[in-house]
Amino acid sequence: MIRPGAFFEDFAVGDRWETGGYTFTEAEIVDFAFRYDPQPFHIDVEAAKASIYGGLIASGFQTLSVCFRLVWQTAVLSNNMGGRGLDELRWPRAVRPGDTVHVVVEVLAAEPSSRADRGNLRLRYTGLNQRGETVLEATLLHVVRRRPPAD
Amino acid sequence: MIRPGAFFEDFAVGDRWETGGYTFTEAEIVDFAFRYDPQPFHIDVEAAKASIYGGLIASGFQTLSVCFRLVWQTAVLSNNMGGRGLDELRWPRAVRPGDTVHVVVEVLAAEPSSRADRGNLRLRYTGLNQRGETVLEATLLHVVRRRPPAD
Numbered sequence: 513m514i515r516p517g518a519f520f521e522d523f524a525v526g527d528r529w530e531t532g533g534y535t536f537t538e539a540e541i542v543d544f545a546f547r548y549d550p551q552p553f554h555i556d557v558e559a560a561k562a563s564i565y566g567g568l569i570a571s572g573f574q575t576l577s578v579c580f581r582l583v584w585q586t587a588v589l590s591n592n593m594g595g596r597g598l599d600e601l602r603w604p605r606a607v608r609p610g611d612t613v614h615v616v617v618e619v620l621a622a623e624p625s626s627r628a629d630r631g632n633l634r635l636r637y638t639g640l641n642q643r644g645e646t647v648l649e650a651t652l653l654h655v656v657r658r659r660p661p662a663d
Numbered sequence: 664m665i666r667p668g669a670f671f672e673d674f675a676v677g678d679r680w681e682t683g684g685y686t687f688t689e690a691e692i693v694d695f696a697f698r699y700d701p702q703p704f705h706i707d708v709e710a711a712k713a714s715i716y717g718g719l720i721a722s723g724f725q726t727l728s729v730c731f732r733l734v735w736q737t738a739v740l741s742n743n744m745g746g747r748g749l750d751e752l753r754w755p756r757a758v759r760p761g762d763t764v765h766v767v768v769e770v771l772a773a774e775p776s777s778r779a780d781r782g783n784l785r786l787r788y789t790g791l792n793q794r795g796e797t798v799l800e801a802t803l804l805h806v807v808r809r810r811p812p813a814d
């Protein structure tokens with residue numbers, strides 16, 4: 513069972529946990545996108561209506577960042593030492609203002625590092641909206657601290 | 664030659680272009696991370712000094728978002744209809760306050776879509792700092808509009 517404050521040794525392949533939710537507001541969608549992803553369908557409600565999406569949608573980079581924040585908030589990864597990267601990120605469905613997203617995390621692999629104080633995790637993130645539809649899938653590569661030896 | 668306003672037909676495998684730069688400030692690193700990635704080494708200068716990084720580093724999600732923004736700003740992808748996802752994202756080196764990052768983009772693949780009005784691009788993004796060191800590598804999957812038929 514993975515709990516807040518887990519160390520590398522506590523993660524086993526197949527373990528899962530779930531985050532709380534976050535409601536994407538129009539304000540935050542436009543604000544994030546105006547800085548980082550100012551495509552018309554992310555920052556301009558009128559242009560978004562005329563686009564293939566039929567309305568404003570969140571930047572996929574915001575969706576990714578929010579999903580990570582939700583996972584971080586569970587404190588299960590509080591011994592995370594960093595991220596090496598991620599693989600196979602997909603956004604199967606757009607996130608729209610008012611959508612509430614939460615994340616299910618599954619441990620795909622847990623392998624010792626060449627460095628004694630840490631191990632490598634492959635974690636599958638699945639972001640789901642309030643209807644249970646997948647809005648994000650990605651495999652994140654985390655480096656997590658091992659339990660320090662008792663003094 | 665790819666130019667601003669390019670349509671799908673204008674992209675050929677091997678084509679490259681380069682963005683301008685962006686200087687990561689301490690303020691923006693902490694601000695982004697406080698919302699989306701509040702790990703101590705992204706938001707707390709003192710904790711970051713004591714971490715394995717020896718100082719504050721930018722969230723990898725911010726680095727990704729900034730790299731996309733720089734690419735968007737070239738207007739080469741102004742006919743982008745959306746993103747399907749990304750593969751093999753790595754952050755080989757941390758981004759620190761004061762670092763200036765720009766992106767080199769290379770076309771890895773350009774394939775027609777089943778829909779007549781668009782095509783699929785695989786683009787390799789390489790983010791480089793002011794010393795030429797790679798801070799981000801990723802393959803992004805873009806959907807780009809085809810040139811509309813002349814009236």
